[in-house]
Amino acid sequence: MAFFSWQFILFLTVSLAVYYIVPGRFRWLVLLASSSWYYVVGGGLKSCVYVLVTVITIYLGAVIIDNMQRKVDEQLKGRSTEAGTVKLSREEKKQLKALGQKKKKRVLVLVLLINFGILIVLKYGFFLSTNLNGLLERFHTSGRLPEVSFLIPLGLSFYTFQTMGYLIDVYRGKYSAERNILRLCLFTTYFPSVLQGPINRFDDLAKQLYEPHSFDDLQFREGLLRMLWGIFKKMIIAERAAIIVNEVFGNFEASRYAGFTLVVGILLYSVQLYCDFAGGMDIVFGASQMFGIHLRENFRQPYMARSVSEFWQRWHISLGNWMKDYVFYPIALSKPFAKMQKTLKKNVNPYFGKVFPSFLASFMVFVLVGIWHGANWKFVYYGLYQATFVSTETLFEKPYADLRRICRVREEAAGWKLFQMIRTLTILSIGRYVDVVPDMPTVIRALKATFSTFNPYIFFDGSLYTLGVDERNFGILILMILLIAAVDVINERGQTVRGIIARQQFPFRWVVYLAAIAAVLVFGMYGPGFNMSSFIYAQF
Amino acid sequence: MEENREELMEILEDTRPELDFENETALIDDQLLDSFDIISIVSEINDTFDISINVNDLLPENFNSVDAILALIKKLQEE
Structure with a gap:
């Protein structure tokens, strides 16, 4: 259903009227009904199957992880014996936590694999199968994969990212799991944002969806x-x-x-x-x-950014934040990266060691952001292009600052700021050739x-x-x-x-x-x- | 505890000399520290205090102020 059509205007008017007429406690159900209607009309019944798979798997995953955590918390309080509760030793607690973490991780990985798998097959199936066939051809093997292309469900990337973020947050203990599957369904398919984002966060949005708003x-x-x-x-x-x-x-x-x-x-x-x-x-x-x-706002005057990294903090903010929390941090803080950091600090240069892991992690994020834009090699290059500017800003922060001092740049002067904006726009414009x-x-x-x-x-x-x-x-x-x-x-x-x-x-x-x-x-x-x-x- | 504070202040001021860490209480909420800063601060803290802050600890409330970071360090040292 197009956003600017009489059908949408009618749909929105009816939804709003019903929302404010029914008693408060039923209002979220009106939103759920409207969202379901919007999704069925806009995406067709096939899309609904995919979205339901996501809702059900994410719901179960989150509840199971939450229950596991509760059980561990309960056990951490101590062992109950006939003489009363016996406190656990530090070592026992550590073991218990590690075991709980391991179990939780298994569930998390399984559910993420299912949902990421669906996303990759549906969105990148064609790209992957043609590329793999190219590879097979090069090695002169006779086998070929079928070149597949699928119907892509309405808002696939947006709802997948949104719900995966929710599951990871529950895993990280940021908040408890939602126990009502209908509520999770509303969070996943909330109709204003299902089509083109923003990628909402559960702790921002969910409560607002469920509580009744007066006119x-x-x-x-x-x-x-x-x-x-x-x-x-x-x-x-x-x-x-x-x-x-x-x-x-x-x-x-x-x-x-x-x-x-x-x-x-x-x-x-x-x-x-x-x-x-x-x-x-x-x-x-x-x-x-x-x-x-x-x-949560998705744009903040992007073309007033004074550097490429600032641009990405102002453009499609919800995607950037998602990438930061669920891709950048886990990579940059992972054990191999920590090890690499130590080695670089010791053997190369302390400053280089300090910034290099972030530099590498941000390259990975931007390649992903590139691929997110489309299943095509040119978007991989696009990601690399953006990453080069974002990461070198930090890597060369000191030489850049020295250069500005030598050239006697007044950093707060309006002319300098304008120059920076134009420079950023130029870099971005060159990058956009990939798109057109x-x-x-x-x-x-x-x-x-x-x-x-x-x-x-x-x-x-x-x-x-x-x-x-x-x-x-x-x-x-x-x-x-x-x-x-x-x-x-x-x-x-x-x-x-x-x-x-x-x-x-x-x-x-x-x-x-x-x-x-x-x-x-x-x-x-x-x-x-x-x-x-x-x-x-x-x-x- | 005082010792921890001094060492932490050194790490923070080394990363972003222009910020007033003593008085800021919304380092993350007001976006005063960006993600690159966080990574570099966390890695320095891990080395200095011999703890391992992992991604689950990266909540705004753990990094909004010097006191919050100190509390996190203390919690992880005790574990």
Whole structure:
């Protein structure tokens, strides 16, 4: 069900009405019913089978792990004999804990394997089987694997990551397991965020889902406004930018675009990606806020980042945090890494030893993030490219600082900050070539074409208006991008424009709402092939 | 305990000299320490105090302040 369709508006209206009409203790069941309905309609019954497998295995895994922990805790209190409870020795306690840990780990690994297995087979089955067949061919063996490709259930990566995070947290003892499977089912399939995230955390979201929220006028207004803002970004900006991006890169082999045309194209791709993804998030957050449920923010003015690592702390925050907690830390703190660290500190250099494990672990994380974006080798390179910048920032922190001192850079000067932002945007834009053309040789060709032609005249001779968007629409696009930038600057200073508007008097508020709706209707792009449901990030 | 505190302060100040560790109580919640800092601090603590902080101990409440980190060290030393 598309986010911007009359069906969705009707669905949301009915869900909201029923939610606030039924007595408090049934409200979470309304959310569960709405989410199930949304999932069945959007994903089909086949998708439901997969999601049910995940809910059931994660539920059982968490409950079993929790029970094991309780039993160990009980035993740690002491042995009961006829004479009363006998305290355990330190050694006995240690053994008991180790044994409990081992048992818990077995359950954890089994459930993770099942769910990771499903994710890998469904999402990467085709990629893996074609690559393995390539390998078999190279060794001249006759056997071939069947080249498989599957229907991918709605929101597969998002709900898998979300529930695996929950299970690992229970294993780590961060909180107890949820004993009501229907509640876990709601956490897994909560409809605003199931399609394109954010990847929610159980301790952030679950309690909010289950407790009844009373109707709050201000929350409702802010949520509505946020949804409108998201639709605005998606329809007016992302869809317009997409036309130019498709024209410039869509058929790159056959086109002769070069120099600044490609620069404009790739910058607009950055705009498109941001407005598509962050706009989608605004719709998700807005819809959720109307139920009184606040999701953890997924974006924080990403293009104001002054370094690549800062960008990744501001872009798709929930994925970054997930990777940090469940991949980066476990790797960087693992025994082999600790050993490596010690050896490096002793034999090479104390500073190098201190930062190298993080450096290596972050490479692994970014390769994973790359692969998460798609089952294609080019995304592996994309991950490596990002990791190079993120990890060298730490590795070369000292030489970089020395260089700045030698060049007498004033770190707090506005000019320096702006330079850093532009530098970050440039690095990111070069990385995005991987995303817009089909394979690595084409990426190289596109980069060559960008840097080998100097054609600044395209900004004056009207050739920009021949890329599928005419002069008037190009003007609208630029104006709207400036508007987004202005809002981001205000947000960066700690205020939200949405909050300011929602607190205004009734007539002013309605002028803003109506203006936003009118803008979407007048300036929104609806070509014949238009499909509001096709958010770029929903594919992941 | 005082000795532990001094050694810990040295590790922390060595990693991020610009932070006021004595008075900060939200090192993680306010994102004053990033993940690279945490890894380097944890590895130094493990070496210095001969304990092993593992990934399950990496909860914000264990790292938000000097006192919290000291409490974690004490707990792990006693185990």
